[in-house]
Structure formats: C-alpha cells, structure tokens
Amino acid sequence: MEQIIQLFLFFLKNIGTKRQGAHRTSRVKRASGTEINDFKEHQSVRKQLFLFKDKKEKTIHIKEEKTWNRGFNMWNKIMIGVLLAASISFLSPSTSEAKEPLTYFPIVKKGEVLEWNQVNKLIPKGATFKVIDLETGFYFQVQRRAGNKHADVQPLTHDDTAVLKHLYNGKWSWNRRAILIPIKGRMLAGSMHGMPHGAGALENGFPGHFCIHFLGSSTHRSRNIDPSHQYMILKAGGQLAKFASGASAKQAVSMFLVGMKQQDIKIAKPVLSSILLQDRSITSLFKGITSMQYEIRTPSSRYPPIVRTEIRAKIKKYDDDGLHSDTYTFLLERKSMTDGWKIIKIRF
Structure with a gap:
C-alpha cells in the first residue's frame, strides 16, 4: 500500500x-x-x-x-x-x-492460580464469562449452568461453539487445555476439556455441557482431583517449574505421563533432563496419542532414595495403529534433598 x-x-x-x-x-x-x-x-x-x-x-x-x-x-x-x-x-x-481477529484476545503471560472455593464465589451459577485459550489466544463466551465440585458450563451462542470446536481441530475431545478467565478485574488460571456430555439448555449447537476446573476442584462422580486438569491449571498460572522444584519423584513421573497423555511436552519439560529433551525417541512420545491410561507403581528401593530412584508405570495408549500396552521404567536423580527430581533415563 x-x-x-x-x-x-x-x-x-x-x-x-x-x-x-x-x-x-x-x-x-x-x-x-x-x-x-x-x-x-x-x-x-x-x-x-x-x-x-x-x-x-x-x-x-x-x-x-x-x-x-x-x-x-x-x-x-x-x-x-x-x-x-x-x-x-x-x-x-x-x-x-x-488489528486482530474477532475471536482473538491479547494473552497475558500467566493467570492467577486460585482455589476452587474462592472461584466458586467469583463465578456463581448463571454467570456469563469469557474463556481464553492459553496457547492460541482464541476466546469464546460461556455460561455457568451447574456444578458444585467444578464449573459445568455451556457455550453462549453458535459462534462460541464454533470457536471451541476449532480449538480441538473440529473434533470434540476429552483432552485438557490450559485457559485464562478474566473476571472482576482478575485473570484466573483454569483448565477445560472439549467433550459435550450431560444436559444442555442453551440454543448454541452444543449437545450438552463441558467442564472447567480450578485448583483443588474435583470430578463430580468420583470426587477425585484430576491430575491432568491440575497440571494444566499450573501451566496457565506459569507455575509448572515451581511445582516441579518441590515435587516428589512420583509426582515428577506423573508430570511426564500427563504431558504425554495430553500431548503437551511443556508439562513434562520441567522434570526432564537436558539430554532427554534433545532425544527424539522421547520427544516423539508427545505426538500421535489419541487416548492413554497409566498406573504408577511405588518407587524401587534399588537406589538410595535421597538422590536417585527408579519408578515403573504401566501404560495403555491408543494411536493410529491401535492399542499399545507397555511398561515404562523411569530413572530419576537429584543433586541434593533441596533440588528437584529430574528424569535422566526412560526404558520402554
């Protein structure tokens, strides 16, 4: 021009x-x-x-x-x-x-990690608010309809439903995504999935509702805290590295497996050694998985537990080739009791 x-x-x-x-x-x-x-x-x-x-x-x-x-x-x-x-x-x-697309929001670096009992008061049932995807900046409007242990929400309009589906590449998914929620002058860190379930009451083209979690929230059926949601909340709040620095060896392995399950290496990065971060056989594990379940075994007593330990996990994962069942063995190490655990070797 x-x-x-x-x-x-x-x-x-x-x-x-x-x-x-x-x-x-x-x-x-x-x-x-x-x-x-x-x-x-x-x-x-x-x-x-x-x-x-x-x-x-x-x-x-x-x-x-x-x-x-x-x-x-x-x-x-x-x-x-x-x-x-x-x-x-x-x-x-x-x-x-x-200046920017209709659905784009200028992303701040991190949100505020707030306990669910506080968020529950800030966003009461019936409240309408904006959900911002941390990775892309795309946003859409939702309304909280129900939920006591976490927020059950629905997209407000057909356009909001279209944005949500776009974030999941046109397919509804249980995968978690780190989100930010601006409310009453604050930016809250949260986590959502993208799978319609249960009932829905709005004319929005969304067949049901989906869930948004915050720190300490749990599922309604099992009343368990979902690790995938919790790590996504820490990601949205910029606190993954801080958490990893004080995590147990078992929690460090959990961070790796959740990152693998959610296909998000950023969750596993704080607990991986610099050598493994350069290993393509390891980084490739964070691509191509459509579904995954895992079970972490108790740490092995083979090494002194203060500076080195070994943990096994049974994994079932689905990809384009179908179901795969494997046992992963993680070797972790730290320099002192005040340092965080790092995964230095993985056998599978």
Missing part, C-alpha cells in the same frame, strides 16, 4: 509540472505574439519574458498568470490527495478492524 501511495504522489508531481509548463507556454505565446516552439526548462521561459522590456504590462500579466496557475495546480493536488485518502480508507479496513 505504501508503494502505491508513493507512486501516486510521483504521478501527481509530474502531472502538475507538465500542466504548469503548458500554461506558461500558452501565456508566453499570447503575450509576446512570438512562437516559442521548443523549451524544456522553465528557466528558458523566464529568459524569453525579460526580452520584452518595453511591454511591462504584458510581462506583469504573465507573472500574475504564472502565480495563479501555481495556486490552481496546488489546489488540484490537495483535492486529489484528499480523494486518494478517502479511497484508501474506503477500500482498506480501518486499523481498529484489522
């Missing part, structure tokens, strides 16, 4: 110059009665004018005409410039319209 404007201004400049030259030529011819066939420089016109010293009136008349022509051409340029600006503003979207 900038190049087009520069080209247009260059065109105006040249047209204005040529038109001024044409006016001057005609005035000279009429004033002097002499044919001036060829001149390219305006200076040559001025030389011709001063040859007629005995015709001062005509000379003055010519100077006045030249001044008037300059003003006329300047007004032409101004008017054409105004029309150009109007055309550009009409054809191009305004800055406010083109």
Whole structure:
C-alpha cells in the first residue's frame, strides 16, 4: 500500500509540472505574439519574458498568470490527495478492524492460580464469562449452568461453539487445555476439556455441557482431583517449574505421563533432563496419542532414595495403529534433598 501511495504522489508531481509548463507556454505565446516552439526548462521561459522590456504590462500579466496557475495546480493536488485518502480508507479496513481477529484476545503471560472455593464465589451459577485459550489466544463466551465440585458450563451462542470446536481441530475431545478467565478485574488460571456430555439448555449447537476446573476442584462422580486438569491449571498460572522444584519423584513421573497423555511436552519439560529433551525417541512420545491410561507403581528401593530412584508405570495408549500396552521404567536423580527430581533415563 505504501508503494502505491508513493507512486501516486510521483504521478501527481509530474502531472502538475507538465500542466504548469503548458500554461506558461500558452501565456508566453499570447503575450509576446512570438512562437516559442521548443523549451524544456522553465528557466528558458523566464529568459524569453525579460526580452520584452518595453511591454511591462504584458510581462506583469504573465507573472500574475504564472502565480495563479501555481495556486490552481496546488489546489488540484490537495483535492486529489484528499480523494486518494478517502479511497484508501474506503477500500482498506480501518486499523481498529484489522488489528486482530474477532475471536482473538491479547494473552497475558500467566493467570492467577486460585482455589476452587474462592472461584466458586467469583463465578456463581448463571454467570456469563469469557474463556481464553492459553496457547492460541482464541476466546469464546460461556455460561455457568451447574456444578458444585467444578464449573459445568455451556457455550453462549453458535459462534462460541464454533470457536471451541476449532480449538480441538473440529473434533470434540476429552483432552485438557490450559485457559485464562478474566473476571472482576482478575485473570484466573483454569483448565477445560472439549467433550459435550450431560444436559444442555442453551440454543448454541452444543449437545450438552463441558467442564472447567480450578485448583483443588474435583470430578463430580468420583470426587477425585484430576491430575491432568491440575497440571494444566499450573501451566496457565506459569507455575509448572515451581511445582516441579518441590515435587516428589512420583509426582515428577506423573508430570511426564500427563504431558504425554495430553500431548503437551511443556508439562513434562520441567522434570526432564537436558539430554532427554534433545532425544527424539522421547520427544516423539508427545505426538500421535489419541487416548492413554497409566498406573504408577511405588518407587524401587534399588537406589538410595535421597538422590536417585527408579519408578515403573504401566501404560495403555491408543494411536493410529491401535492399542499399545507397555511398561515404562523411569530413572530419576537429584543433586541434593533441596533440588528437584529430574528424569535422566526412560526404558520402554
């Protein structure tokens, strides 16, 4: 667009110059009665004018005409410039319209990790609020309809349902996603899944409701705290590294397995050694899994538990090739009792 404007201004400049030259030529011819066939420089016109010293009136008349022509051409340029600006503003979207997509929200680095019993009061049943996806910045509106141990919500409109489905690549999914919720001047860290279930009452094209969890919230049936949701909440709050620094060896393995289950290596990153983070056979585990279950066994007593330990986990995972059952053995190490555990080796 900038190049087009520069080209247009260059065109105006040249047209204005040529038109001024044409006016001057005609005035000279009429004033002097002499044919001036060829001149390219305006200076040559001025030389011709001063040859007629005995015709001062005509000379003055010519100077006045030249001044008037300059003003006329300047007004032409101004008017054409105004029309150009109007055309550009009409054809191009305004800055406010083109700044960001309709469903995009400027993402803050982290949210506030708040206990469920506090969030329950901030977002009562019937409240309408915005849900922002941490990874993409896409947002949509929901209404809390029910839920005591966590929030059962529904998308507000068909458009909100479309945004939610887009976040899950067009397929409803139980996978957890880290979210941010702006409410009453605060930005809360939360976690959601994208699977419709149960009843729904809004005309929104969403067949049921979905769940949003906060720190310490639990499921309604089992009343258990869901590790996947809790780690996503810590991710939304920027607290994964802090949690990992004080986590037990079993919790460190849990972070790895949840990251693997949710296909999100960012959850496992704080507990992986730098060598494993560069190992493609390990990083590839965070891609292609559609569903997964795991069971962590008690730590082995093979090593001194203070600085090194070994933990096994039974894993069932589904991918494009079907079901796979494996046993993973994790070797963890830390330099001292005040340091966090790091997974330094994985056998599977």
